[in-house]
Amino acid sequence: MKKILALAAVAALTAGVSAYAANPFSDVTADDWAYQAVSDLSAQGVVEGYPDGTFKGERNMTRYELAQIVARLMAKEDQLNAEQQATLDKLAGEYADELANLGVRVSNLEKKVGNISWNGDARMRYISSSKKNAADKYDGRIRLNVKGQVNDSTYVQGQFVNEMNFKDEATSNTKMAQIYVNHNFGKNVAVRLGRQPIVFGNQGGWQYNGLEGYDGAQASYNNGKLALTTGFGQLNASEWGDIKESDEEDATVLSKGVKDTDMYFAQGSYDFGFAKLGADYVKFQGEFNENNYDHYVAGQELYGINLNIPVQQFNVFGEYWKNTTLGDFDTAWNAGLSYGKADWKKPGTFDLSVSYNDVDAGAYFGGGTWHNDMLKNLLKWSNKKQDFVGATNLTFWNVLANVTLQKNVQLHAEYAFAADAENAADPDDSWTVSLNYKF
Known part of the structure; x- marks a missing residue:
């Protein structure tokens, strides 16, 4: 004008x-x-x-x-x-x-405008599966976030989600994925209660970043450089479900899965400026039985460390996880390089990363944020059959990319390839592409 x-x-x-x-x-x-x-x-x-x-x-x-x-x-x-x-x-x-x-x-x-604010996002996605003879997936999702400001120190956050499988017109569901209250004590300390987000693992949460987060409580401290969080609750998304005695719906549960086991966690990170170092600790409650199914979680303890080193437009990253309870198939690590940063408000901006991943079944507790399904090939106990399926170890390369096409519109793509599985057939390559919108 x-x-x-x-x-x-x-x-x-x-x-x-x-x-x-x-x-x-x-x-x-x-x-x-x-x-x-x-x-x-x-x-x-x-x-x-x-x-x-x-x-x-x-x-x-x-x-x-x-x-x-x-x-x-x-x-x-x-x-x-x-x-x-x-x-x-x-x-x-x-x-x-x-x-x-x-x-x-x-x-x-x-x-x-009142004490309530809204925002949301939508996604249209196609996934080519890595599993032999598995059908590809074409789906959509919309999320609406609502925040109610109770007072200067307290707010309530909620998230409504609808997911739809476009290949099956009957497959659609709407749910309340998150609802929690957050209370700030000054500028640096906060306490949360309810169903809330949580992230484990670099690359956006490959280890865990479930849509419904976890049910529980946490306390956090963040002064801009040092960030500390500790909490207790149950994760709400994982490939590892309960082991049952039979196929019957009301059959006796022999071993609880990740989603039904209480856990304590602690996270910390420090930004040195030239590098950022992070650490995670997870302890699942219950008594570990060495004769039990190894990858099941009762009494198991894991820790992880990660490092990010920015070099101008590049970022060198790596992570290591260890399950201290198991005696085998108990570690996971990755290393990679990324370039750029896709800014939702700046069309033409982009980021690209490539990583090598070596993941044991016992060090992965499911619910990661990657759209490709490569990690789902890891060992798990079938809910309806009392035998093992999948791999005990998986190595593969993974490429992730984002580009901002228009303001608040991004194209996301992933390609997982060159997979080598232990105690199972090697998975096919898996790729995915999606259009994502913010409003």
Whole structure:
């Protein structure tokens, strides 16, 4: 929009705001149709010219320049009528990011829209399976996040999710995936209760990043460099289910799976600037039985360490996990390199990573965030058959990529290949591509 047209619209917004109108700009004369609007806005302190004393009304106005005008209008909102105030609120919402960069809080707008805020995302995805003779998958998902601000220190967060299998019109479900309350104690300490997100593993949570997180409680500390979290609860997503005595639905459970076993966890990380070091600890409750099914979780203890080293646009990363309870098939590690960063607000930005992964069944407790299904080839005990299926160890390469196509629209792709399985047939390559939208 030409600056002179934009300022004419803003002048209508400030009609009735008192000021002595005197035009200070050498390139705006009394013969110009917008002379009065520019003069009034200058007198009110809403617009400023360039250092050479000109207004340059023929130029396009940038978002940053308009955000400056909105910020100055916000300082005069007590003089606006209801209609003008509503228009200003819309402008403040549209230019919220630019106002934040100017150090202007849109607190009045936040109060006016109430204590509830919404956002969401949607995904359309295709997955080519790594499993022999398994059908490919074509699905969609939409998530709606709602946040209710209880007071300055407390909020309640919820997430509604619908997932749909486009290859089966009857397969669709809607659920409340998350609901938790968060209370902050000052700037650095917080406590959460309820069904909440949790992430284990680098590369976005390859070890665990289930949609429904975990049910439990946690306390955290974060000062910007040092981050510490500890909690207790049950994970809600994993390939490892209960072992039952028979195929019957009400059959006796011989061994509980990951989803039904209480666990204690602790996480910590420190950002040194030149590198970031992290550590994880997980302890599943119950008594471990060495004659039990090795990969099942009662009494098992795992720890992990990870390291990220940024080098300009590159990032070198690696991670190691160890199950201290088992005597075999008890470690997992990966190492890789990434480049770039896909920014949701900047079309054309992208990131690309490649990693080598070596994962034992006993060090993986399922529920990872990767879209390809390579890790599902690891050893597990069938719920309906009392025999082992899958691999005890799996090595493979994995490539992940994201590119921002438009503002709030990203293309995501993965390719897992060159897999080598122990005690099982080698899986096929697995790839996936998805379109993702934020709103």
